[in-house]
Structure formats: structure tokens, C-alpha cells
Amino acid sequence: MPRRYAVLDVFTDTPLAGNPLAVVFDAEGLDGSAMQAIARETNLSETVFVLPPRDARHRARLRIFTPGRELPFAGHPTVGTAIALALEDGDGGADARAFGLEEEVGIVPCVVEVTGAGRGRARFRLPKLPLSVGERDPDEAACAMALGLEPDEIGFARHRPSRHSAGVPFDLVPVRSRAALDRARASEHFDAVFGGGDHPAVYLYTAETEDPRASFQTRMLSRLLGAGVLEDPATGSAAAAFAGALMQFEPMGEGVHDVLIEQGFAMGRPSRIALQLQIEAGALVGAEIGGEAVVIARGELYA
Structure with missing residues (x-):
């Protein structure tokens, strides 16, 4: 079946700057090998696969892949995917939206503000301190x-x-x-x-x-x-x-x-x-x- 995806430039408000990210929204049914193959196909530093959360209190579960391996956590995929999900939800205006994302490293609390058509800003609290x-x-x-x-x-x-x-x-x-x-x-x-x-x-x-x-x-x-x-x-x-x-x-x-x-x-x-x-x-x-x-x-x- 076709799976919707988006490409975002992250840590910038300018297209073709920042760090590109692919987000595959409809990732159910894909196993880790298929996700890794898709990440090699996109050939971006990271590709995120969005899955239903294990806990209904959270917005989504994420799996994050480079072209060569899966990562337990990454910053630009978290920021970019949080914004992509808020845009998918149709949020608008100045109100910020808070939700949790389930990553392999743990629950990542995010706050997102949609700032315009196809753009926004997000921040997340580190699930693990350095x-x-x-x-x-x-x-x-x-x-x-x-x-x-x-x-x-x-x-x-x-x-x-x-x-x-x-x-x-x-x-x-x-x-x-x-x-x-x-x-x-x-x-x-x-x-x-x-x-x-x-x-x-x-x-x-x-x-x-x-x-x-x-x-x-x-x-x-x-x-x-x-x-x-x-x-x-x-x-x-x-x-x-x-x-x-x-x-x-x-x-x-x-x-x-x-x-x-x-x-x-x-x-x-x-x-x-x-x-x-x-x-x-x-x-x-x-x-x-x-x-x-x-x-x-x-x-x-x-x-």
C-alpha cells in the first residue's frame, strides 16, 4: 500500500538549509529490515518511521534509521517529526501543543508550535542527561x-x-x-x-x-x-x-x-x-x- 511521507529541513526556517529529514507516517507492517532498506533509499542522515504508540497517552512511537543503522535517539528527527505530526493534526495559531514521543531511548516530551503553512518550531526535554x-x-x-x-x-x-x-x-x-x-x-x-x-x-x-x-x-x-x-x-x-x-x-x-x-x-x-x-x-x-x-x-x- 502507499505510505505517506514528508521531507523537512530541520533546525532552520529556510528551505534547503538545515538538516534534511524523511518522515514516513504510515509505517505499520514494516519490519526493521524494510525500514533500513527505505532509509538507504532516502540516503538522508536519518529517516523516521511513525508507528502507533504503545501507550495511548503518547502521540506516536518512532523508529529512527541512518542509511546504515538504527539509532535509539536523535535530535533533528525528534524536532522534525514533532513538527510534522503537529502539521498532520491540523494544529494552527499561536497555541503550543505538548505530547510524548516514544523512542528507543525512552519517552521524549515535546512542545510544538505551528508557525505557518508547512512550518513550526519544537523543543523537547532530554530523556537522558549527558x-x-x-x-x-x-x-x-x-x-x-x-x-x-x-x-x-x-x-x-x-x-x-x-x-x-x-x-x-x-x-x-x-x-x-x-x-x-x-x-x-x-x-x-x-x-x-x-x-x-x-x-x-x-x-x-x-x-x-x-x-x-x-x-x-x-x-x-x-x-x-x-x-x-x-x-x-x-x-x-x-x-x-x-x-x-x-x-x-x-x-x-x-x-x-x-x-x-x-x-x-x-x-x-x-x-x-x-x-x-x-x-x-x-x-x-x-x-x-x-x-x-x-x-x-x-x-x-x-x-
């Missing part, structure tokens, strides 16, 4: 070698390489400047340094930004994105893990902190991710990821 992972943090000299940079270009202020996960693990590598961020690449040593673990992915960041309102500009490099694809234009799960690095290296006080993150600029796909941290008694007690999305295509899938 934790430091691995026996030790990455070595600075090894990071530089793997990224084609000089050792003194790794790190700035208090920031040093670290590993954190909020459901999906990332190597988080601070670089000294925007020039170093733009110049970074996967050298022949990339896999040897970052290829270990179940999710070899590197999130580079610098405090030099394009927009003065932004706090950091970032890039995400991974071998898991699909054939011939190394870089992702907007990575919400990496921004979630990055909250752990901020807690480790930034002198953040009590209360709510809003952090605007730029990504995708080096790819010509500018994206903006809103990260919010809530700190109490010196500990991170809650975090949210937010952003906008716009529908750029709709159709039917015959598979």
Missing part, C-alpha cells in the same frame, strides 16, 4: 592528528577533548578558532583515533561564531552517515551530549542557561540549535533541545 563515557578523555595530540590540525589548535579556555553521551556517545573536541574548525578534516588517522565504540562520531566546536547571539559553532563528523557522507549539518543528539562538556568546562551558575549553537555553515547548510540547561545545586537537572523546521516535499512511498 554522562561522561569511556575510561579516559581523548588525547589532544591524537585528536589533532586525526583531524589534520596542529596540536596547539585543540582546546581553548578551559575546554579540552571529552566524551559524553545523552543516549548517543560523541567525542567532543574543542578547537581554538573558526579557521581551525573550517579546516578540520578526517585524516588517514581518523578511524584509529575515533573509530572505537558503538558510535564513532566527533563533535568539533569553537567559541568563534557567525551570529553574535550564538555561543558556539560546531561540526559533526562520522563514518555512520551513509556512503560517501562524513558530515552532518545539524546534530541534536550531539548538542545534547555537548551539555555534558559545558557542565565539565564552563563556569555555569545556578538557574536556566540558553545556549545557541551554529552548525552546518562549512557545508552551506546553516543550522541553529537551541540548547537550554537547568542547573540546581551545581548539578544539571534538566536540559532541552529546540529548533525550527520547514516541509519541503510530500509524497507517497510504494514499499
Whole structure:
């Protein structure tokens, strides 16, 4: 039977920017192998399959696939699918709508506002707060070698390489400047340094930004994105893990902190991710990821 789908650009309000996402609405009857084959066919960084929720109190159950594997959680699929579902429900006006999405990592609470025809903004609360992972943090000299940079270009202020996960693990590598961020690449040593673990992915960041309102500009490099694809234009799960690095290296006080993150600029796909941290008694007690999305295509899938 035909299955309805939509393609959205996520973490942007501009078509053909941000991070593309395919959402298959009528996914009942598809097993994991079929979903993986469809994700290879779309060849986007992620494809989401919408299923009836296990608990009727929630809006939907999601399965998220890259062209090569299933993910327990991802940020831009959560934001984009939440907006796509609100548009499917016919919500309009300024009223925000709240619902839960069931993902493999757990229940993800979302708040969505439809802002116009085929567009909206959403935010979600992290189902898991970031934790430091691995026996030790990455070595600075090894990071530089793997990224084609000089050792003194790794790190700035208090920031040093670290590993954190909020459901999906990332190597988080601070670089000294925007020039170093733009110049970074996967050298022949990339896999040897970052290829270990179940999710070899590197999130580079610098405090030099394009927009003065932004706090950091970032890039995400991974071998898991699909054939011939190394870089992702907007990575919400990496921004979630990055909250752990901020807690480790930034002198953040009590209360709510809003952090605007730029990504995708080096790819010509500018994206903006809103990260919010809530700190109490010196500990991170809650975090949210937010952003906008716009529908750029709709159709039917015959598979």
C-alpha cells in the first residue's frame, strides 16, 4: 500500500538549509529490515518511521534509521517529526501543543508550535542527561592528528577533548578558532583515533561564531552517515551530549542557561540549535533541545 511521507529541513526556517529529514507516517507492517532498506533509499542522515504508540497517552512511537543503522535517539528527527505530526493534526495559531514521543531511548516530551503553512518550531526535554563515557578523555595530540590540525589548535579556555553521551556517545573536541574548525578534516588517522565504540562520531566546536547571539559553532563528523557522507549539518543528539562538556568546562551558575549553537555553515547548510540547561545545586537537572523546521516535499512511498 502507499505510505505517506514528508521531507523537512530541520533546525532552520529556510528551505534547503538545515538538516534534511524523511518522515514516513504510515509505517505499520514494516519490519526493521524494510525500514533500513527505505532509509538507504532516502540516503538522508536519518529517516523516521511513525508507528502507533504503545501507550495511548503518547502521540506516536518512532523508529529512527541512518542509511546504515538504527539509532535509539536523535535530535533533528525528534524536532522534525514533532513538527510534522503537529502539521498532520491540523494544529494552527499561536497555541503550543505538548505530547510524548516514544523512542528507543525512552519517552521524549515535546512542545510544538505551528508557525505557518508547512512550518513550526519544537523543543523537547532530554530523556537522558549527558554522562561522561569511556575510561579516559581523548588525547589532544591524537585528536589533532586525526583531524589534520596542529596540536596547539585543540582546546581553548578551559575546554579540552571529552566524551559524553545523552543516549548517543560523541567525542567532543574543542578547537581554538573558526579557521581551525573550517579546516578540520578526517585524516588517514581518523578511524584509529575515533573509530572505537558503538558510535564513532566527533563533535568539533569553537567559541568563534557567525551570529553574535550564538555561543558556539560546531561540526559533526562520522563514518555512520551513509556512503560517501562524513558530515552532518545539524546534530541534536550531539548538542545534547555537548551539555555534558559545558557542565565539565564552563563556569555555569545556578538557574536556566540558553545556549545557541551554529552548525552546518562549512557545508552551506546553516543550522541553529537551541540548547537550554537547568542547573540546581551545581548539578544539571534538566536540559532541552529546540529548533525550527520547514516541509519541503510530500509524497507517497510504494514499499
